Amino acid sequence: MDAMDDIVREFVVESYENLDQLDRDLVALEDQPGSRALLSSVFRTIHTIKGTSGFLAFGTLESLTHVGENLLAELRDGKRPMTQRTTDVLLKMVDAVREILGTIEKTGVEGSADMSSVVADIQTVLDDPTGGANAEPEEEPVVEADADVDLDDEDDDVEDDAEADEETDVAADETPETPAAEAEAAPAPKRVVKRVVKKPAAKAPAKPRTAAKDIAAEPMPSATLTAPVESGTSAPTVPAAREEAPAAPESESPAVRSAADASIRVDVEVLDALMRHVGELVLARNAMTNIAGDLGDAALVRASQRLSLIATELQQGVMKTRMQPIEHVWSKVPRMVRDISASLGRQVRLEMIGQDTELDRGLLEAIKDPLTHLIRNAIDHGIERPADRAKAGKPNQGLLTLRAYHQGGQVVVEISDDGKGIDPQIIAAKAVERGLRSAGQVANMGSQDILQLLFLPGFSTAETVTNVSGRGVGMDVVKTKVESIGGVVDVQSTPGLGTTWRLRIPLTLAIMPALTVECNSEIYAIPQVNLLELLAVDDKQSGVEYVGEAPVYRLRGQLLPLVDLRDVLTRPARESLVDSVIAVLQADGGRFGLVVDQVRNTEEIVAKPIAAAVKNIGLYAGATLLGDGSVSLILDIPAVARKALDIDLQEAMANASVEQAAATTTEPMLVVSVGEGRQVAMPLGAVTRLERLPASVIENVSGASVMQYRGKITPVVDLARLLGDGGTYREEFAVVVCTRGDRTVSLVANEVVDIVECATVDFSDVSGYGLLGSIVVKDKVTELLDLKAAVTSADSSFYDEEDAELVGAGSEF
Amino acid sequence: MQHQLATFKLDNRLYGVDVERVQEALRMHTRTPVPGASKEVAGLVNLRGQVVLLVDLRARLGREPYRDEDEPMMVVVKVDGEPVSLLVDQVGDVLELEADQFGPPPPTLEPALRDVVRGVYSLEDGLLLSLDVDLAARV
Numbered sequence: 001m002d003a004m005d006d007i008v009r010e011f012v013v014e015s016y017e018n019l020d021q022l023d024r025d026l027v028a029l030e031d032q033p034g035s036r037a038l039l040s041s042v043f044r045t046i047h048t049i050k051g052t053s054g055f056l057a058f059g060t061l062e063s064l065t066h067v068g069e070n071l072l073a074e075l076r077d078g079k080r081p082m083t084q085r086t087t088d089v090l091l092k093m094v095d096a097v098r099e100i101l102g103t104i105e106k107t108g109v110e111g112s113a114d115m116s117s118v119v120a121d122i123q124t125v126l127d128d129p130t131g132g133a134n135a136e137p138e139e140e141p142v143v144e145a146d147a148d149v150d151l152d153d154e155d156d157d158v159e160d161d162a163e164a165d166e167e168t169d170v171a172a173d174e175t176p177e178t179p180a181a182e183a184e185a186a187p188a189p190k191r192v193v194k195r196v197v198k199k200p201a202a203k204a205p206a207k208p209r210t211a212a213k214d215i216a217a218e219p220m221p222s223a224t225l226t227a228p229v230e231s232g233t234s235a236p237t238v239p240a241a242r243e244e245a246p247a248a249p250e251s252e253s254p255a256v257r258s259a260a261d262a263s264i265r266v267d268v269e270v271l272d273a274l275m276r277h278v279g280e281l282v283l284a285r286n287a288m289t290n291i292a293g294d295l296g297d298a299a300l301v302r303a304s305q306r307l308s309l310i311a312t313e314l315q316q317g318v319m320k321t322r323m324q325p326i327e328h329v330w331s332k333v334p335r336m337v338r339d340i341s342a343s344l345g346r347q348v349r350l351e352m353i354g355q356d357t358e359l360d361r362g363l364l365e366a367i368k369d370p371l372t373h374l375i376r377n378a379i380d381h382g383i384e385r386p387a388d389r390a391k392a393g394k395p396n397q398g399l400l401t402l403r404a405y406h407q408g409g410q411v412v413v414e415i416s417d418d419g420k421g422i423d424p425q426i427i428a429a430k431a432v433e434r435g436l437r438s439a440g441q442v443a444n445m446g447s448q449d450i451l452q453l454l455f456l457p458g459f460s461t462a463e464t465v466t467n468v469s470g471r472g473v474g475m476d477v478v479k480t481k482v483e484s485i486g487g488v489v490d491v492q493s494t495p496g497l498g499t500t501w502r503l504r505i506p507l508t509l510a511i512m513p514a515l516t517v518e519c520n521s522e523i524y525a526i527p528q529v530n531l532l533e534l535l536a537v538d539d540k541q542s543g544v545e546y547v548g549e550a551p552v553y554r555l556r557g558q559l560l561p562l563v564d565l566r567d568v569l570t571r572p573a574r575e576s577l578v579d580s581v582i583a584v585l586q587a588d589g590g591r592f593g594l595v596v597d598q599v600r601n602t603e604e605i606v607a608k609p610i611a612a613a614v615k616n617i618g619l620y621a622g623a624t625l626l627g628d629g630s631v632s633l634i635l636d637i638p639a640v641a642r643k644a645l646d647i648d649l650q651e652a653m654a655n656a657s658v659e660q661a662a663a664t665t666t667e668p669m670l671v672v673s674v675g676e677g678r679q680v681a682m683p684l685g686a687v688t689r690l691e692r693l694p695a696s697v698i699e700n701v702s703g704a705s706v707m708q709y710r711g712k713i714t715p716v717v718d719l720a721r722l723l724g725d726g727g728t729y730r731e732e733f734a735v736v737v738c739t740r741g742d743r744t745v746s747l748v749a750n751e752v753v754d755i756v757e758c759a760t761v762d763f764s765d766v767s768g769y770g771l772l773g774s775i776v777v778k779d780k781v782t783e784l785l786d787l788k789a790a791v792t793s794a795d796s797s798f799y800d801e802e803d804a805e806l807v808g809a810g811s812e813f
Numbered sequence: 814m815q816h817q818l819a820t821f822k823l824d825n826r827l828y829g830v831d832v833e834r835v836q837e838a839l840r841m842h843t844r845t846p847v848p849g850a851s852k853e854v855a856g857l858v859n860l861r862g863q864v865v866l867l868v869d870l871r872a873r874l875g876r877e878p879y880r881d882e883d884e885p886m887m888v889v890v891k892v893d894g895e896p897v898s899l900l901v902d903q904v905g906d907v908l909e910l911e912a913d914q915f916g917p918p919p920p921t922l923e924p925a926l927r928d929v930v931r932g933v934y935s936l937e938d939g940l941l942l943s944l945d946v947d948l949a950a951r952v
Contacts, residue, residue, distance in 0.1 A: 280862065570849065608863070610866075611897070620847075624864075
């Protein structure tokens with residue numbers, strides 16, 4: 001078996017499954033001839049088979065399904081009515097497809113069966129605009145001669161039956177008054193058997209006779225009973241009989257297991273039900289563990305531990321039955337990438353890392369479309385044309401990387417390209433143009449927030465419609481789809497360097513690990529998928545700083561905005577952060593710290609649906625039952641983040657610092673590192689925002705440095721250069737943004753070091769150009785920046801407007 | 814035409830809902846508050862493994878909501894096939910009522926009640942306000 005065989009095998013199994021569905025659909029179609037949904041489903045199935053057979057170079061199969069597809073397309077578009085005749089030829093086609101598949105399954109090639117007659121039949125119907133509604137029943141097809149291998153004859157029998165007694169109904173055939181139907185239908189299964197015997201004979205020549213007898217004995221009775229009943233819509237019986245039949249001889253030739261035998265295909269619904277029950281079991285187990293713990297009876301505790309163990313294993317086992325490697329979805333990517341890049345004139349190299357990462361089958365299905373969309377998007381909008389790439393100094397061939405890995409009980413799937421990246425300016429402008437955000441709102445957003453606008457409904461960029469992407473499936477659909485499975489999607493992009501889309505998906509839907517936390521003596525669950533780490537706040541509240549009134553936590557050099565769960569849930573305010581716990585959470589591409597009273601436990605929880613009245617609040621993803629039987633709400637972390645961080649921290653900060661400046665003699669100072677080991681402090685109150693940005697954002701316009709920031713071109717002051725220390729040359733640096741009225745100036749430094757309280761009288765007089773003096777911060781001499789001079793050096797009219805509100809105390813320096 | 818109403822009391826006033834829609838009446842379970850919800854949402858309870866919404870009927874009918882120390886009763890009704898629990902002061906009998914006892918809601922009815930009261934049955938010892946279950950449970 002080489003790799004090709006696996007693909008073919010999968011195709012065969014998948015197609016068989018599709019054909020069964022197709023049979024049902026076609027039959028159902030006769031009852032509801034106008035059903036768009038059914039027609040579309042049938043069309044898709046045939047389309048899929050056609051597509052794949054083309055790919056695998058099964059020419060006959062392709063030509064057969066091609067003409068069938070044409071017919072179906074007309075039906076779907078309402079160009080012709082669904083008639084008995086149409087159904088017949090379609091079923092005929094299904095059977096022919098099935099036969100070819102059978103041959104492929106056995107031999108790996110299509111075989112030489114002549115399908116031209118079937119093709120011709122369909123073509124005849126196709127050429128007749130009435131769909132053969134009034135036409136005379138067709139004569140026995142020519143293929144009759146080929147009786148024992150060809151499928152057509154039994155279909156024709158079936159057709160004859162149908163025509164003989166019109167739409168035979170159940171009542172009619174239960175009474176002996178229609179012996180014709182029964183008599184005529186009976187031979188059909190016989191023929192099936194005959195044909196079936198032929199096929200296995202080729203492969204298992206050992207005892208074809210016995211096999212034949214066995215088969216004949218089996219399907220006959222049931223077939224005789226059912227065939228007349230369904231003769232009007234006879235196909236399902238026939239294939240069913242045929243499917244049963246080959247199984248028997250299979251056992252006699254154990255050398256090759258057929259594709260169908262290699263695994264059991266289980267209805268996903270059965271697995272879903274099983275999973276639900278396991279979910280309930282887990283809850284019962286949690287309750288049991290609780291009670292056992294409370295009672296303290298040693299025997300009970302032992303029993304509950306055993307139960308616990310078994311429940312866990314069972315849960316893992318059931319989960320495993322549903323797990324599939326992501327390769328199942330990815331296997332189609334290389335060709336897709338090849339086709340898309342060819343049609344768009346791009347050169348793309350595809351790298352896939354972590355193909356064997358497993359996740360729940362249902363989730364795999366659910367991410368198929370988002371993934372496809374993101375890949376198309378990456379090639380279409382991300383990776384540039386070779387010429388443009390060359391201009392940008394990149395290799396002609398773009399790189400598209402798919403990466404999947406497990407992280408903290410979830411699966412992360414990344415789609416990265418090294419293309420042109422996404423320019424927040426353009427996104428912001430577009431959002432304004434589409435009326436999704438006002439210019440004012442956009443101006444106050446960070447670039448990361450602006451990228452999130454991509455996920456707004458109605459953002460889909462209509463003018464970029466190509467046949468590859470932009471066909472109305474916007475990023476909002478991707479986001480909705482991913483969030484509907486409890487996942488999160490975010491995007492990171494560096495203009496000029498590339499874009500990474502990251503999907504974080506739970507391993508399974510039914511049961512999720514969660515952290516239970518306490519807030520005002522109430523218990524809430526936080527899905528582990530959002531949780532990054534936990535921090536305990538000590539007596540001294542070390543690490544907690546205040547930007548204005550808004551608390552932030554300094555976590556490994558980065559400032560983390562803090563959101564108090566008590567505030568979010570409008571519970572009595574917390575008196576002090578001491579002894580509280582900060583859960584560092586990831587949501588919508590940003591991190592924040594959620595302050596809770598205490599952490600209780602990590603628990604496996606089962607999300608239960610909640611009433612719309614609760615869902616609509618927009619804070620809860622669902623509810624779950626805890627071990628003690630009480631209900632606990634599951635926090636919808638992305639929603640909490642959106643809600644809580646909406647309150648403009650910057651605004652609060654600016655207001656607060658004005659008050660502070662008036663009332664006290666100490667000042668919070670922002671300390672940044674500049675040049676080679678220098679530290680510079682500036683009044684925090686004058687700072688509107690801190691950003692970390694790549695060096696590439698800075699552009700030179702007629703000798704002055706500028707950058708695009710929130711839709712505006714803002715002058716840039718390199719502090720190192722200003723202070724006579726060369727310049728700041730780093731890949732990424734800290735940007736201190738000062739805004740006054742509608743004017744903005746950005747100061748560039750190496751890193752944000754700290755925020756310190758500093759008495760304004762401490763200044764020593766040692767100063768140089770652009771400096772006011774120096775202070776000591778943590779044993780290190782820190783120069784005090786003359787912010788006004790620094791800002792004015794880039795924008796001389798920054799402080800000109802007399803009536804403009806002073807943004808912060810900084811203007812006093 | 815006879816009509817069966819499950820009755821209950823709120824502030825000594827008698828109300829009734831179609832008995833067909835009532836699943837059961839229970840003593841109050843431990844409820845989980847839902848911060849951020851409207852005052853009509855009294856919380857969630859675990860009803861045999863199902864998470865059920867509690868509707869504070871007093872709040873819904875424009876009265877003071879129940880306080881934490883109150884011990885209301887739960888009347889579990891089916892809305893769109895899903896159980897919803899109405900909180901009431903006291904559960905009463907199921908009454909068989911004749912059509913001729915029925916009248917339209919009096920025009921003097923408080924506005925908050927007018928939305929959800931279908932009509933009034935006059936009983937020997939007073940009035941029974943018939944509530945529309947779907948509207949009463951909608952919060």
